[in-house]
Amino acid sequence: MTEPRWLDEDEKAAWIAFLSATNLVNRRLEQQLKDDAGLSHTQYEVLVQLNAAPDGSLRMTELADRLVTSKSGLTYQITQLERAGLVGRRSCPSDVRGVFAEITDEGRAVLRSAAPGHVEAVRQSLIDVLTPEQLTHIAAGLGEVSRRLRAEPRCPSQSTQTAPATQ
Amino acid sequence: MTEPRWLDEDEKAAWIAFLSATNLVNRRLEQQLKDDAGLSHTQYEVLVQLNAAPDGSLRMTELADRLVTSKSGLTYQITQLERAGLVGRRSCPSDVRGVFAEITDEGRAVLRSAAPGHVEAVRQSLIDVLTPEQLTHIAAGLGEVSRRLRAEPRCPSQSTQTAPATQ
DNA sequence: GTCATTTGGTTCAAATTGGAACGAAGCCAG
DNA sequence: CTGGCTTCGTTCCAATTTGAACCAAATGAC
Structure with missing residues (x-):
C-alpha cells in the first residue's frame, strides 16, 4: 500500500478545531x-x-x-421520556410492528420552556462566535458532509464523486 | 425576560448541519x-x-x-490501555499525587498502524468533502469557538464582546 | 508551624450507549 | 399459499461516561 495522504497544516488545523469544538460545544x-x-x-x-x-x-x-442514534438507544430514551410524561407511544395502524413516539402536551410545554435557554447557549457557544461568512461556509460544508455520510452506508472505495445509486 | 433571539434560517441551517455532521462523523x-x-x-x-x-x-x-473528557473517564480509559499494554503509569517526582500516563513502544506501534486508516476516514468523511475555502473558514471559525469555550469555564453574563482579535 | 483551602487522581454508583439476538410481521417470487 | 428474506422494535449485555465522594498531598494565609 502507498504512503497515506497525511493532513497538511491547514487540514490538520481544521480537523483539530472540528474535534475540540464539537466536544466542547456538546459538553456545554x-x-x-x-x-x-x-x-x-x-x-x-x-x-x-x-x-x-x-x-x-x-x-x-x-x-x-434523524437523531443519528441506535435503535436500542432510542427505545431507552423514549421509555425515559414516557416515564416522565413528555412523550407517549402509539401503535401504527398500517403496520402492527410499528410504533409511533408522540409528544404530549406536557412535552410541548417542557420544550417551550427549555428552548430559550438552549437557543441562547447555542448562540453563545457557536453561532454568535462566527462571522456571517464563516456561518455560511460552515452550513454549506457541513451540510454536504452530512448528506454524504447519510447517503453512504458503506462504500470504502467510492471516491468523492457523488456515486450514482450504488445498488 | 425578553423574547429570545431565535435562530434565523441561515443560522438554523448552520446549527443543524453542525449537529448532524458531528454526530455522523463521530459515528463513522x-x-x-x-x-x-x-x-x-x-x-x-x-x-x-x-x-x-x-x-x-x-x-x-x-x-x-486536552481530550475534553472527565477525569474519571480518563482514569478508566488509561486503565484499559494499560491493561492492553499500550500505555503505562509513572508517578510524578515533583508531586507525589501526580501521575503521568506514558505511551509504550507497543502503543506507538499500534498508533502507527492505525493512523493511515484513520486519516483516510477523516479525509473521506470530512476533509476531502470540503472546498479549500470552506476548510479555512471552518478552521478559523471552530478554532475560535474552541478557544472561547476553553477560556470560559463559567461566565453567563460575559457577552460576545470579549475577544477583539477574531481573525 | 498550623489550619483551611485547593488540587490530583481514584473509586463508586447511576445513566447512557450500541451491538447482537430475538420474536413478530411484512413482502415477494414461484 | 409457502418458504425465504427483510424490517420493526425490544430486550439483554458489556462497555463507557459522568459527577459526587474521597483520600492524600500541595499551597497559602497568618
Missing part, C-alpha cells in the same frame, strides 16, 4: 440543558423532532435516523 | 477505528496526544483537558 449544551431543564441533549432533540413533526409523532426508526 | 470514525484497529476514538486520541508529547507522557489532568 449537555450541561446547560441538564442544569436548566433537567433534560439530556438527546432527550431535547427527541422533543424537538416530535414537536416539529406534522402530527407530533414519528416512527421509532425514522426518529432514530 | 468510531466504527472505522473499532473495526480496523480495535480502538475507540477516545483511546486513539489518548495515543495521539501521548505520542506527540515531548517525552511520550502527560499528566492525567492535562490529558483529560
